Amino acid sequence: MRVNFVLSEVAAGLRRNLTMTVAMILTTGISLGLMGTGLLIANMIGEMRDIYYDKVQVSIYLADEVSDQQRDAIAAQLEGSTEVRDYIYESKAEAYERFKQQFQEQPALIANTPEDALPESFRVELVNPERYEVIAEQFPVGQNGVEDVRDEGDFLDRLFSLLNGARNATIAVAVVQALAALLLISNTIQLAAFNRRNETNIMRLVGASRWYTQLPFILEAAVAGLIGAGLAIGGLVLTKVLFVDKTLAGPIKAGIIPPVDWSAIIAISPVIAAVGIGLASIAAAVTLRLYVRL
Numbered sequence: 001m002r003v004n005f006v007l008s009e010v011a012a013g014l015r016r017n018l019t020m021t022v023a024m025i026l027t028t029g030i031s032l033g034l035m036g037t038g039l040l041i042a043n044m045i046g047e048m049r050d051i052y053y054d055k056v057q058v059s060i061y062l063a064d065e066v067s068d069q070q071r072d073a074i075a076a077q078l079e080g081s082t083e084v085r086d087y088i089y090e091s092k093a094e095a096y097e098r099f100k101q102q103f104q105e106q107p108a109l110i111a112n113t114p115e116d117a118l119p120e121s122f123r124v125e126l127v128n129p130e131r132y133e134v135i136a137e138q139f140p141v142g143q144n145g146v147e148d149v150r151d152e153g154d155f156l157d158r159l160f161s162l163l164n165g166a167r168n169a170t171i172a173v174a175v176v177q178a179l180a181a182l183l184l185i186s187n188t189i190q191l192a193a194f195n196r197r198n199e200t201n202i203m204r205l206v207g208a209s210r211w212y213t214q215l216p217f218i219l220e221a222a223v224a225g226l227i228g229a230g231l232a233i234g235g236l237v238l239t240k241v242l243f244v245d246k247t248l249a250g251p252i253k254a255g256i257i258p259p260v261d262w263s264a265i266i267a268i269s270p271v272i273a274a275v276g277i278g279l280a281s282i283a284a285a286v287t288l289r290l291y292v293r294l
């Protein structure tokens with residue numbers, strides 16, 4: 001009987017404050033959806049880092065006047081370096097062939113590029129891609145036929161900084177939305193408690209505990225948080241199906257960005273649900289203790 005009474009009070013409370021309940025659910029859903037998006041972006045950044053840093057190469061470009069002895073000396077130094085996992089030598093002709101393959105859809109650019117315009121180079125794969133400075137120190141520019149040393153990791157660092165910024169911005173907006181949801185939950189609970197003050201006062205007079213009179217309000221908030229979490233998870237599913245799997249199909253197939261797997265959404269769904277229920281319940285409990293006498 002007590003369980004049925006509590007559940008009936010929860011249902012009645014949700015119906016009485018339907019407008020504010022819907023607003024609370026939507027605000028909670030938006031904040032949780034942004035939080036889930038931030039988690040997915042963080043997971044994607046980690047996968048992209050693993051993919052790209054394994055492919056990072058340092059290019060040692062040689063001057064036009066490099067001698068055979070200097071070229072052989074560079075190859076021998078790379079062969080004996082403990083920082084180098086592997087390397088390949090690329091001649092001017094090979095560099096030009098690779099250039100034509102990369103820009104085959106721009107014949108005008110190829111036609112205006114002389115065959116000897118691209119320098120010969122050593123493309124070096126490092127044991128630790130983040131230790132680019134070691135190679136730069138071992139092969140100083142302007143000495144022994146070295147014209148330039150470039151690291152692809154610099155571009156990746158800028159790319160990941162941009163992605164990290166997007167993730168942090170998403171999480172920051174989610175935090176602001178969560179604060180708005182908490183304030184809305186607090187106001188909703190206060191209004192609900194005020195509207196049902198006569199019933200709760202009678203219950204207290206006949207011996208009901210404070211916890212028993214507060215429980216329906218906490219459960220109302222928890223249910224709203226659970227529904228909001230469901231909306232957030234549904235939004236992530238729709239985003240994957242309608243945007244990621246369709247709009248980003250090309251870059252994903254080309255291996256430029258990693259796919260968003262269903263396992264990632266399944267993994268963060270319990271987190272989103274737990275956060276939604278937990279924050280709503282805690283906000284309701286704190287509100288009842290601080291602002292409402294039940």
